[in-house]
């Protein structure tokens with residue numbers, strides 16, 4: 001039985017590899033969910049009833065069911081039910097499926113925050129733009145957007161910090177993220193078995209990463225403090 | 229020929245008719261003040277002129293050009309509204325400055341966006357800046373141009389809002405109760421700017437509850453009540469010798485509450 005000190009380099013190496021997968025899922029989710037959320041927000045604000053009702057319905061389903069179930073459905077439904085596996089095998093297939101489930105899920109949460117942000121910008125702001133002869137898109141990008149961003153940074157920050165931890169859910173479809181890598185040392189991995197401490201040790205990864213994320217978001221919030 | 233001819237403007241919200249046929253004209257360089265009790269439709273009228281509301285009936289002509297005629301669908305196209313709007317400027321009761329820009333950028337934003345669309349921003353940039361500086365000197369805020377709205381008092385913010393409207397060179401500048409959101413000690417500085425504009429022969433429509441100001445700044449006054457023009461004419465006449473019973477009542481109510 002080797003000591004923890006001897007196991008440490010091996011474990012850290014394996015966890016690092018898992019954490020890279022965690023970070024990739026985190027980054028891809030944000031990159032996809034930020035713009036998709038905006039599109040969904042415009043959908044739910046649409047004056048065409050068909051669009052706004054359909055959008056609200058989708059948001060209701062996604063927010064009303066656990067992300068874990070959504071992951072399982074996205075990953076297994078095409079293969080097991082439709083008999084046409086579209087994800088391909090292996091880690092890259094699992095990553096693709098996980099990304100899609102995460103992006104859609106987070107886009108729906110973001111969209112509600114965006115919607116609140118858009119609605120919280122006083123109507124007088126766009127009317128001031130209109131009477132100055134600006135177009136609707138000029139008004140959105142030059143007047144509304146930054147005010148909206150300022151208002152949504154705090155709630156979006158909460159979601160982002162939740163996302164860091166939520167990425168762990170992806171191991172339900174065996175995505176080899178950091179907790180998956182830690183758990184492997186219980187069954188046996190890299191010549192170590194029956195060790196539970198690597199699993200506990202993963203908490204530090206989340207803690208440190210969330211620390212960095214919190215610092216960055218706090219900085220952004222302060223950057224936008226220059227106006228009210 | 230008058231700058232502005234408004235004919236039979238009607239506007240309903242749901243089944244409440246808020247404007248019941250408004251007619252008036254405005255001469256170039258003239259200042260018109262509109263008074264009337266709360267809910268009489270003054271804001272709605274200004275919003276119709278600025279194409280923020282579409283009237284149900286009536287027509288609006290500027291310099292003889294029909295901008296809007298509800299009986300002529302070709303004048304109602306959404307795509308032309310933007311161009312037509314530029315004949316009017318509007319200063320809001322609540323200023324509505326853009327909080328993320330400095331006073332100067334608030335004033336420059338719209339001309340810059342329009343110039344960029346026409347690809348001549350680089351060409352006119354200097355002139356636009358110079359004009360903005362002139363306007364800021366004119367409104368007494370040359371040294372506050374780089375402040376953000378929240379760093380300015382209400383009166384200063386409203387003066388910036390006036391500057392922002394002026395740089396678009398509207399044919400007619402509309403004010404909707406420009407001092408109503410201000411502490412009494414700040415109304416004076418805004419009224420002074422409007423007075424100055426009037427002396428410089430800016431064509432203006434001023435909705436206000438400041439009766440003395442309405443009388444002194446304008447060469448024509450309209451008293452609105454319940455969506456119609458109840459009485460109009462020379463300010464001295466209307467204020468000192470109102471003909472209509474409702475005007476008399478309104479003016480006594482006001483002089484008593486002052």
Ligand SMILES: Nc1ncnc2c1ncn2[C@@H]1O[C@H](COP(=O)(O)OP(=O)(O)OP(=O)(O)O)[C@@H](O)[C@H]1O
Pocket residue numbers: 241246264265266267268269270271272273
């Ligand atoms: N968008 C709207 N929808 C429904 N009703 C409206 C709308 N805008 C205005 N009204 C109604 O129209 C009437 C006239 O409103 P308006 O704001 O034009 O009056 P006003 O003369 O400007 O009053 P105040 O002196 O209080 O500003 C009011 O009864 C108001 O409730």
Ligand SMILES: [Mg+2]
Pocket residue numbers: 270271272404405
């Ligand atoms: Mg009003």
